[in-house]
Amino acid sequence: MSERKAPAPVVNVETKPFWDATAEGKLLIKKCNACDEVHWYPRSMCPFCHSMDTAWIESSGKGVIYSHSTMRRTPVPYCLAYVTLDEGTTMMTNLVDVDFDALEIGQKVEVSFADTGEGNALPYFTTV
Amino acid sequence: MSIKGKAFIAGVYEHPTRDASDKSLPQLHAEVAKGALEDAGLTFKDVDAYFCAGDAPGLGGISMAEYMGIHIQHTDTTEIGGSSYVAHIGHAAAAIAAGKCNVALITLAGRPKAEAQKVGTGGGGRGPMFDPNAPELGFEAVYGPATANMYGMAAMRHMHEYGTTSEQLAWIKVAASHHAQHNEHAMLKKVVTVEDVLNSPMISNPLHRLDCCVVSDGGGAMIIVSPEIAKSLDRHCVKVLGHGESPKHLNGGKVDLTYTGAVWSGPRAFSEAGVTQADIKYASIYDSFTITVLETLEDLGFCEKGKGGEFVMDGNLISGVGKLPFNTDGGGLCSNHPANRGGMTKVLEAVRQLRGEAHEKVQVPDCDIVLAHGTGGSIGTRMGSATVILGREDA
Numbered sequence: 326m327s328e329r330k331a332p333a334p335v336v337n338v339e340t341k342p343f344w345d346a347t348a349e350g351k352l353l354i355k356k357c358n359a360c361d362e363v364h365w366y367p368r369s370m371c372p373f374c375h376s377m378d379t380a381w382i383e384s385s386g387k388g389v390i391y392s393h394s395t396m397r398r399t400p401v402p403y404c405l406a407y408v409t410l411d412e413g414t415t416m417m418t419n420l421v422d423v424d425f426d427a428l429e430i431g432q433k434v435e436v437s438f439a440d441t442g443e444g445n446a447l448p449y450f451t452t453v
Numbered sequence: 454m455s456i457k458g459k460a461f462i463a464g465v466y467e468h469p470t471r472d473a474s475d476k477s478l479p480q481l482h483a484e485v486a487k488g489a490l491e492d493a494g495l496t497f498k499d500v501d502a503y504f505c506a507g508d509a510p511g512l513g514g515i516s517m518a519e520y521m522g523i524h525i526q527h528t529d530t531t532e533i534g535g536s537s538y539v540a541h542i543g544h545a546a547a548a549i550a551a552g553k554c555n556v557a558l559i560t561l562a563g564r565p566k567a568e569a570q571k572v573g574t575g576g577g578g579r580g581p582m583f584d585p586n587a588p589e590l591g592f593e594a595v596y597g598p599a600t601a602n603m604y605g606m607a608a609m610r611h612m613h614e615y616g617t618t619s620e621q622l623a624w625i626k627v628a629a630s631h632h633a634q635h636n637e638h639a640m641l642k643k644v645v646t647v648e649d650v651l652n653s654p655m656i657s658n659p660l661h662r663l664d665c666c667v668v669s670d671g672g673g674a675m676i677i678v679s680p681e682i683a684k685s686l687d688r689h690c691v692k693v694l695g696h697g698e699s700p701k702h703l704n705g706g707k708v709d710l711t712y713t714g715a716v717w718s719g720p721r722a723f724s725e726a727g728v729t730q731a732d733i734k735y736a737s738i739y740d741s742f743t744i745t746v747l748e749t750l751e752d753l754g755f756c757e758k759g760k761g762g763e764f765v766m767d768g769n770l771i772s773g774v775g776k777l778p779f780n781t782d783g784g785g786l787c788s789n790h791p792a793n794r795g796g797m798t799k800v801l802e803a804v805r806q807l808r809g810e811a812h813e814k815v816q817v818p819d820c821d822i823v824l825a826h827g828t829g830g831s832i833g834t835r836m837g838s839a840t841v842i843l844g845r846e847d848a
């Protein structure tokens with residue numbers, strides 16, 4: 326159902342560990358060692374307590390749909406969504422291999438990776 | 454210190470064009486500047502400060518200052534998308550109050566329609582959303598966050614939490630179209646019904662084509678002056694009573710798309726002006742999409758959070774019909790959205806209402822205190838929010 330080619334992301338030295346891990350099918354998020362909060366998108370400084378002591382942890386890749394919207398005016402419709410991970414933070418993604426008309430907020434989803442062809446993969450989500 | 458009564462809007466101008474394929478971008482900025490100065494009864498020689506945002510080409514405000522041949526002592530290029538020009542009013546008032554300048558020019562211009570016709574894209578790839586160093590870029594651009602689907606997600610979540618319906622959102626377009634029929638320059642002059650909106654093609658659910666604003670060229674300008682200069686002019690000058698602004702962002706992944714930055718900018722503006730929602734006779738509300746209006750009205754306190762859907766129904770936003778006349782020029786939903794930024798035109802119609810110069814069919818009687826609100830960026834991710842409260846010269 327997802328015929329859109331996975332585009333390669335813009336990667337920099339700060340985000341490289343995240344994108345390298347996607348090649349191994351791992352979804353990393355950042356957790357702060359000072360305040361224990363997880364955040365999204367991953368960054369060096371904790372946006373809540375501003376500590377520089379943050380660490381990569383592997384997400385379960387499971388979560389629920391926070392919201393979604395399916396773009397109909399492109400040649401191939403696609404669904405933009407926010408997914409709230411079980412770890413508690415909410416990330417932007419696409420919902421793939423789903424019936425766009427049957428999606429509901431709160432529905433359980435799980436990560437799946439789409440190879441970009443450039444040494445990394447995009448975390449997408451699909452309903453479980 | 455407060456800016457209340459420290460500055461006045463002495464001149465405004467809205468470019469009549471909606472398709473500027475025959476004009477350059479600097480030319481549009483200069484034309485709206487000249488129009489606003491003539492409206493105020495001032496000249497380019499009087500201008501000592503220039504305010505502009507990301508739509509002004511070149512080096513900050515300096516390239517356009519050079520093009521227009523103005524010699525200034527103060528510039529401000531605050532760039533918060535479509536809300537910039539509303540924020541500029543507050544910044545200009547503060548600069549005037551601090552003695553940094555006396556006559557501030559603010560311009561906006563853009564030709565997305567003309568440029569799209571030429572290159573076949575929606576905006577030419579300019580602006581912060583295309584900055585490769587923007588920290589969010591790698592984690593968002595790959596997912597195709599076009600504008601309509603980000604606002605679609607906000608609408609979807611608002612519906613989920615509060616039971617808001619597509620019919621209720623449609624009423625916002627219906628009200629705008631009732632006003633636009635009287636604006637000779639409006640792109641969409643046809644009065645539409647709730648059914649028309651619901652039957653228009655789905656762009657990104659739950660938003661239909663008629664839930665979206667128009668794409669247009671054009672621009673506008675304002676002249677903000679000190680009280681002394683306002684007194685010396687023949688023109689009815691509009692008093693700046695209050696201003697508030699606040700960005701809102703995704704807050705490290707604690708996402709909530711059901712409210713906008715207006716929850717913070719609104720109270721700051723009301724507090725500075727010393728007025729309440731009940732004092733507001735007319736409101737210009739940023740209307741990139743119907744959901745933008747609905748969330749903003751709630752956040753500004755015109756109704757309880759979550760009750761925006763009920764508030765906008767049955768023509769409550771139509772001048773002469775409802776309790777809160779809004780966007781009486783037809784707004785971005787029907788008239789124009791120059792440079793894909795609607796903050797300037799929001800203020801221009803608010804000034805017309807205070808001066809009694811709106812179209813007679815939509816002029817609000819005894820219009821003495823108004824509000825104008827700008828939203829920039831996206832309510833689906835990160836946004837600028839700016840609110841101003843304006844009054845008649847003697848307010």
Ligand SMILES: [Zn+2]
Binds near residue numbers: 374
């Ligand atoms: Zn922390």
